[in-house]
Amino acid sequence: MNAINLKINKEHYDVLVKPHWSLAYVIREKVGLTGTKTGCEMGTCGSCTLLLDGKPVFSCLRMAIDAQGCDIRTIEGVEEENNGELHPLQEAFVQDHGMQCGFCTPGMIIAAKHLLEHNPDPTEQEVREAIGGHLCRCGTYIRIVRSILNAAAVMRAGS
Amino acid sequence: MEYYSPTDLNEAYALLDKYGEDAIPIAGSTFYMGHREELFDEVEAVINIKQLGLSYIRQDGDGLHIGATTTLNEIFAHGLTRKGPFGILATTVQELNINEVRNMATIGGEVCIAGEVDMPTTLLAYDADIVIGGSKGVRRMSMADFHIGYLNNALEPGEMVLEVQLPQPPANTGGGFAKFERTAADLPIVNVATRISLDDAGVCTDARVVAGAATLSGIPERSGAAEAALLNQVIDAALIEAAAAASADVACINDFRVSAEIRSLWVKCGIEDALKRAFAAARQGEQS
């Protein structure tokens, strides 16, 4: 076992890991932050997406031991960053029914948040590309895309 | 299993020598982690090579140099690989429509996988060299020689890829890339890359036509017949069609994903599409 420290949503966590343990597994099972989901654990569904040093990555494909020293942001941090209020994206997913079971939602929100931070006025095509690696097994895509576009409009109006 | 994250090359080479075939260098980890259950029992040491200063893109008199741990999204965003003579690199990345994988996967990881990946196909069309390092020194090898067979590359134990080099193509050169896959998360079923150089009279002075992912050999292959059809000719739509039809000399694999017949058809269609793009780009002196 290797002792490592992970910085997640600005908090530091000491954990013992094996080198092949994924960041997704450690965050869920050892740190206890279960907002990040695991579906396929091989890079094909997007449910484990989080921000690593500001970039969306699949945490099932990252060794936890290789995330030391990185700034990790999960879905739990999105609300905290927004002063404890729902983020406009979360608000839009609620308003526009951008989810059915909600399993894909954390990954979708993280990917969309990154998109809107870099491109506040995306086209529908750009939204689709940003979630290109994300599966929604309930097939809610149309409403997910609509939620993201509506959140973008709200965020533009608010800034 | 031991984990190491060396910060200089000699330290990395010493670890690779110490563990030999029981060590695995890891860059973006997107392939390794997807196969960890098969791999982790067989491996004694995981060597993270991301702290070795091998993330860079630069150009000099020899052409373009891309460090092994440069990510696909870094290639997608960089001025030298996004447009101009090497713009085909960004086009190739764009066809892998998973932003999260592109943020992690590296060009070194791509070239080491002799299988269903896209970059080796493009690199073969651009006569790229692979720079290989180890404690015994540095050697270079053409992309054409680097892949030996399916999931088998020419690295010896103790060696790793340091850099990918692309020679500067002549003026009036254009490139084109095309690909077939089922979904964004699927690996390519067929990918093709082409490169055409024209002289001032519009005659084709050099051509590369490459098919990957679909081949019986499991590695990217040039279509000699398609290239011969183009060389020393004035290119037009009919010639592009004839060259694409000639690509039937590339033997395709028949497997559970797609039959060989369909693959051959897709190779032909992809090459026609990629040649049209290469031709248009060559006339503008830009690649697409």
Ligand SMILES: Cc1cc2nc3c(=O)[nH]c(=O)nc-3n(C[C@H](O)[C@H](O)[C@H](O)COP(=O)(O)OP(=O)(O)OC[C@H]3O[C@@H](n4cnc5c(N)ncnc54)[C@H](O)[C@@H]3O)c2cc1C
């Ligand atoms: C869902 C999904 C879909 C994908 N679709 C595509 C696609 O359509 N097209 C495409 O081109 N790619 C695709 N990829 C990416 C591709 O399959 C590989 O995962 C990627 O190229 C590996 O790069 P990496 O840096 O993550 O390699 P790693 O996983 O770090 O390593 C891969 C292998 O290469 C070795 N290696 C890595 N770097 C070096 C080096 N410098 N020297 C020596 N050995 C090294 C490792 O030991 C390992 O054996 C996809 C990946 C996923 C997860």
Ligand code: FES
């Ligand atoms: S669990 Fe990571 S992509 Fe599916």
Ligand code: FES
């Ligand atoms: S809402 Fe159920 S997986 Fe997307």
